[in-house]
Amino acid sequence: MAKSVDRAVGIDIGGTGMKAGIVDLVDGQLVSERVRIPTPEGAKPKDVLATVEQLLDKLGSDADELPLGICFPTIVKNGRTLSAANVSKKWIGFEADRFFEEGLGRPIHFVNDADAAGLAELRFGGAKDQPGLTILTTLGTGIGSAFLFDDALVPNTELGHLQWNGDSIERYAAPTARERENLSWEEWAGRLQEFYDHVEFLFSPDLILVGGGVSKNPEKFMPMLKTRAEMRIATHANNAGIIGAASLSL
Template sequence: MEAFGVDIGGTGIKGAPVHLEAGSLRADRFEVGTPQSGRPEDVADAVRHVVAHFGWKGPIGVTFPGVVADGVVQSAANMHPAWVGRSAEHLLTQRLERPVALVNDADAAGVAEMTHGAGRRRAQPGVHFTSGPTIMLTLGTGIGSAIFVNDVLVPNTELGHLEVDGHDAEKLASARARQVDGLTWEAWGRRLQRYLTHVEMLFSPGLFILGGGISRQANRFLPLLQGVKTPVVPAELHNDAGIVGAAMIAHQPQ
């Protein structure tokens, strides 16, 4: 069984058909740059271009980097403010001429990881987890979050905007912050550890899953997080998790 997933990010929009039972892409993902304007109509056209690349006619799920409630965007920290209050699900359905399911990007990635990735491997040999929630954090242009309590998603948590040492957390510890501030892995690791220990203090999680494209380089920074008491593992679907999760949600009954 298949569906199509599109992941809208602050710098790129990528998509692919997804094999739902396996949680894997059925073809190499296709990506275009996020329009510089960031406006809803321009981004919707870019999404249509990604879908048209595959000639896709079936179910479509789309992620958005912000709070989404009943298809309406409630926040857009890294996108144009014209998104806020807009029924993006309706806009995309019109542009793509077929039903679209819209979901927060980190929530989609978390759903994919809990079903097909690191979240289903919590009983690892030698690692003992508490009964606390599983927290997925996507480290990219910003920081997205997805919290699962007893494997049930608590949507739209936006932990990337927690205040840490007087700063918005994603301005300190996102993958983009590492690049913008020219940080070494060690310096960025200290920031990431400070952020994780803050989240740890607030939520007492049983497991952290770190995703985003940077998760492919987990060996560069996971050993630096010795001050984090909670087990920390890299996402297994890496930067494809949002696409897979969006496709999964598109297939669910609306």
């Protein structure tokens, strides 16, 4: 195991589940068990904070003195959360960075969840040393995105909220839409194809990476997708948010 100075804690707060782990910052790998607790219903700030404390307790005393990064499924600018697609509306315009630091009694690093996943891929995964534009899409409760251009993150892209028939496209094409409408994998892949066609038309990426919870079942939908850019599963799949959040202390 790496020395403590080379490790950090990452916490990934999602619309459905909250996950945490200790990360080796040299090679970008989890060096602890990944712990998970369902996101509290309504995802209000005080309930999310309490769940973060439970996750840290599950990681044990090893996590107490390590740098801590937290990623969250909203737009994040200067420590404030500016949106709330899959969490309580109380997060809109909320001083989240200060709230977590005061509640936990320790410094934190705070970032959007898809941007954290993008950092994991940029520093330790499929986007490392990749020229041009890489777009990471995280397919989970919604659709998150990270733009990675020539080894740099362009923060707070929100491709899941591209307008589609008067609503955010994630309502139509996210994995939760497949579950909610009882779609077959083939039917859902057709919707996902429309999403990626739209993204390619707008941005012409050189590489598309697919992460998020559904990335653990790539054989069920990836063969049905066709894109001009190379498309592949993100190296760190559903652990990318934890790893990227932890890497903010680099």
